[in-house]
Amino acid sequence: MSKDRAGSAEFLGLRDIAAHAGVSHMTVSRVIRRPETVAEPTRQRVLAAIEALGYVPNLAARDLVRGSSSFVCMVVSSLQNVFFAATVEGLVRGLDPLGLQVMLGDAGFSAEREARLVRGFVARRPAGVVLMGTDHAPETVRLLSRSRAPVVETWDLTRAPIGACVGFDNVAVGRLAARHFRAIGARRAVVLGRSTPRNRKRIAGFLAEAKEVGLAHARHVELADGHALRVGREALAGLLDQAADDRPDALFFVSDTLAIGALLEATRRGVAVPQEVAILGFGDHPLGPELTPSLSTITAPLEEMGHEAARLIAGALAGEDIRGRVFDLGLSLIARESTARAG
Amino acid sequence: MSKDRAGSAEFLGLRDIAAHAGVSHMTVSRVIRRPETVAEPTRQRVLAAIEALGYVPNLAARDLVRGSSSFVCMVVSSLQNVFFAATVEGLVRGLDPLGLQVMLGDAGFSAEREARLVRGFVARRPAGVVLMGTDHAPETVRLLSRSRAPVVETWDLTRAPIGACVGFDNVAVGRLAARHFRAIGARRAVVLGRSTPRNRKRIAGFLAEAKEVGLAHARHVELADGHALRVGREALAGLLDQAADDRPDALFFVSDTLAIGALLEATRRGVAVPQEVAILGFGDHPLGPELTPSLSTITAPLEEMGHEAARLIAGALAGEDIRGRVFDLGLSLIARESTARAG
């Protein structure tokens, strides 16, 4: 239980450096924050002292005075998901040149957990908060509305963002998929995914568009939670085991990972893709173009989304009012072999 | 540049709650930290005030007094890498029940960038610091040694850790691969990977063991930086284009992502795996078992590593001296189809 251990030096403060350099602590503070306001010889002496003593400022004190910190908090739905990781990376890279760091929380697709994380974040007076999705617990919204931190929601669009919103239209994702299936002449189109808030939009969009363009037999297959590759694989297996006359000929998975699982299973079973069944995913997984057949997919600029969130937060920090701004980053359909003329 | 905006309430302090509840601010502070030390009726009144006013404490002030914060900083080599993500997830999950959050930095495989991140982290007086790897800039080591925060290095082992170390033996990874190739009767074994510090160990281990077990023609092929799937694919293509008598029959890639790229390329080219060439990776990528042929791999408990790091930091926070502790979490070889009796 020994707390004082040899070798673990205590932290020095501004005043220690000041004493060593023969100036006041304010001069040291200035050298750190606005060196151009300090005379050259003085500055040199202070810098030498900082170097000699290995001084590292305590940002908690600065944060306390300023009432806000220099990091941005982000809640992700899952850290293991490569698609989310791309957005996180975009944010981290966009914030780095501004000297802002990122504090990450993993909500595991639970709005309650998200609220807990946000509460912890708000207690740190973050310079900004980035969320995934636009469906949040009332407490999350309340906490963030009261906080002064700029908030950016991502991965979806909403008419009433908490702060700003940079995302894409998940209903349009589903519609785009259905239109694509229509274009390749699919008869029995299916959308497969677990009913999370975002997925629900993709599913609804798919079913609505399918109806409108005359894909009469379109339906939704609910998927279980779990490891996406296996879930996708099992989903395909389940569909193939159905009576032949009810067998779908076009599958839209709400995520590429699911689609890849299905594609691999189809290959294994000798089911021809896209001839017997077309497969479409979402997210443009790096593996998609490498597979045989290559995977068609719908995607949004995932990394760019994080980058744009960083830009918005930077703007807010510079005094802009970003509230109410909603950016639709758009979608693209990448048609590869897995949906090449199914019918 | 307007700073005061309608609707964005200022934060309340302990004293505002105290005034509302008719107690001193100290009582409010106690209700938050040690409610059992406050009389029931008083506590109820205070809790009601907290609730009514939507009070969220300012942790920067607490951190300042205590000289240490309640988050753990982690530097990862890359956020997009699923293998690293597993360790991050383990850390986040292990820390969550302790009320500790994780601040992430992406070093992008640069020791300099790592040092910059660590400097920023140390300035926040973190409750702990987790690093990937055991090769760091001298400045990183200096900063962390002076800081009081417990440090845990991961993903490798070292005799002289900065604090504690939870990892696996990267030299043993290479040795295990070479032994496996020997066991399946490989003749011309190759290890492929970019020479990062960790990879260098795997490569050296592979070459050393290969020599010892009589794999005379073992050699290393340097890989470029870039998207791993493509790099792996191109590496395989390059080897196959070589004169047939120099063609390797067993490939150990330092990462599964590379190996998957190679495996897919082999399939595409009609090269039989493992008959013509055996392929082995590292990391147990979720896709490995789903491929045809399924991918053999060597792996360490990646998520467990993060979990163990969390446990060590928790121990340190409870007063344990964790410095000098080194844990080897061990390796396992998962032999699947891609290395089934090559020779």
Next chain:
DNA sequence: TTGAAAGCGCTAACAA
């Protein structure tokens, strides 16, 4: 069980 006083290490405002 509660409160008063002191101060954590910084920054903002003002003075010299």
Next chain:
DNA sequence: TTGTTAGCGCTTTCAA
């Protein structure tokens, strides 16, 4: 250009 003073919102210590 540099220094002095007064806190930021908490927690620690000590007193009541």
